[in-house]
Ligand SMILES: NC(=O)C1=CN([C@@H]2O[C@H](COP(=O)(O)OP(=O)(O)OC[C@H]3O[C@@H](n4cnc5c(N)ncnc54)[C@H](O)[C@@H]3O)[C@@H](O)[C@H]2O)C=CC1
């Protein structure tokens with residue numbers, strides 16, 4: 001599960017039962033009562049204090065950002081620290097700002113002794129921050145998701161053109177006193193097919209530029225809206241179509257469990273002979289050993305890499321030393337303009353977090369805590385049900401409660417749903433501060449509706465329902481009567497449960513992962529699926545069947561901890577009565 005970007009900490013005095021976000025230690029916390037007798041607001045009073053927070057900047061940050069930070073904090077710029085030096089310094093710091101070169105490990109959080117409250121990543125990818133450790137230590141992680149987009153796209157295009165015309169190798173050859181005109185004959189880009197993998201901020205800018213170079217551009221991104229692609233003359237295609245049609249491939253995916261080694265031996269074997277590949281995303285999206293094999297066999301003719309699984313790569317890396325590979329040392333975001341922009345973007349985010357923006361609205365009763373987990377899981381589940389090419393644009397959240405609308409501040413729940421909807425498919429790290437902004441930026445319109453139920457308001461919420469409109473689903477059973485993807489859940493005995501998928505009532509605890517199967521209701525199917533999973537060494541934790549009527553259609557929900565392998569999933573699909581199924585990671 002993706003890490004929580006903030007932590008809930010219990011307040012004292014113990015006579016007042018409430019939860020709030022943990023605050024920077026330099027901020028005194030004063031409490032004042034609100035209208036609801038049990039709620040407590042934590043008011044930040046940084047302005048009233050003489051002490052300034054201390055911010056450690058561990059990698060070079062643009063001047064404009066440093067100025068912003070200097071306005072309210074003591075700023076310690078210590079570049080090129082060893083991991084040991086970072087661990088020593090961190091206990092004196094309230095915030096830490098890094099780029100991709102610093103690993104913010106569990107040890108860093110442990111060494112901070114609880115003082116570190118914000119980690120700012122001056123860039124997009126946050127794979128160098130241990131998010132679980134951040135959460136456990138009550139530390140907020142923020143990033144700068146937009147300011148380096150153009151720089152990364154321009155670097156991708158620079159590598160693409162340099163690679164096609166052997167610029168790097170020819171340059172080295174001339175400087176070595178040679179004049180090898182026939183050795184460095186290149187290939188033309190015009191009319192060739194470029195596959196953009198990951199049609200997000202950077203990918204779409206690369207696509208736009210490649211169209212300008214006269215290339216045919218196709219894209220693989222199951223979460224991108226087809227109309228956005230069409231608007232710039234790009235066709236969204238399936239993974240297999242994409243891989244077999246491309247003359248050139250440019251990678252712009254975030255590194256997630258799904259995209260890790262997405263280019264592997266099997267995938268290389270399906271590519272056109274002589275394909276050329278650019279990677280300015282993350283090294284880990286390619287199986288680097290498989291890439292060396294594909295280069296040696298001639299399937300892949302040329303490669304241009306800005307990023308590597310290990311950075312810097314080992315000196316004897318076969319990939320880096322390969323004559324058909326050109327490399328840059330993770331320079332995608334390194335333009336003067338992008339670095340100034342990133343510095344401002346991250347300074348504002350860190351300042352906002354430290355100044356206690358969170359405190360203003362992040363109050364909640366401890367009774368709401370389980371719904372926070374439910375909200376994120378429903379978001380994660382719903383987005384994985386969307387079919388490729390549909391693009392999520394409109395999400396409606398319904399909160400059903402016996403309490404009056406004014407008794408429920410939904411900002412935190414909405415943020416968690418947004419986090420669940422966006423994080424599995426993007427490199428943006430969503431938290432309470434940036435959730436609404438991020439949703440807007442992704443073109444995601446989120447509307448909220450309260451349903452006031454009869455009865456006594458024993459708990460804050462009865463259920464939360466999510467509906468995604470105008471999309472197709474990879475699991476038709478998730479489509480409701482009103483033609484939307486619909487999932488609904490509630491908290492039972494303190495744990496989040498899924499209670500509805502499409503029009504089917506189900507009841508399964510939202511832990512581990514889920515398999516949803518739609519079938520013609522008949523005896524014996526549960527046993528068949530269970531034994532296939534057993535043969536595949538997958539333990540079934542929960543199972544529930546919701547049907548429209550006996551002998552008619554039913555949706556079976558199976559909770560599993562282990563991820564079934566492809567063969568096991570294939571066998572489930574082969575059961576005749578099963579019409580469709582989907583595996584979802586929570
Ligand atoms: N080399 C460098 O210096 C830089 C590298 N980057 C990297 O570039 C990558 C993309 O960045 P942005 O465009 O800003 O992110 P983004 O979040 O705007 O775009 C990522 C896209 O990938 C798609 N995606 C997610 N999972 C997918 C899957 N399994 N298959 C296909 N598509 C999938 C998403 O739907 C989204 O459209 C990130 O890894 C980022 O860290 C970004 C800036 C500079």
Ligand SMILES: O=C(O)C(=O)COP(=O)(O)O
Pocket residue numbers: 099100101122123124125126148330331332333334
């Ligand atoms: O923003 C990103 O994801 C990048 O990869 C840029 O990394 P950098 O800040 O240049 O170390």
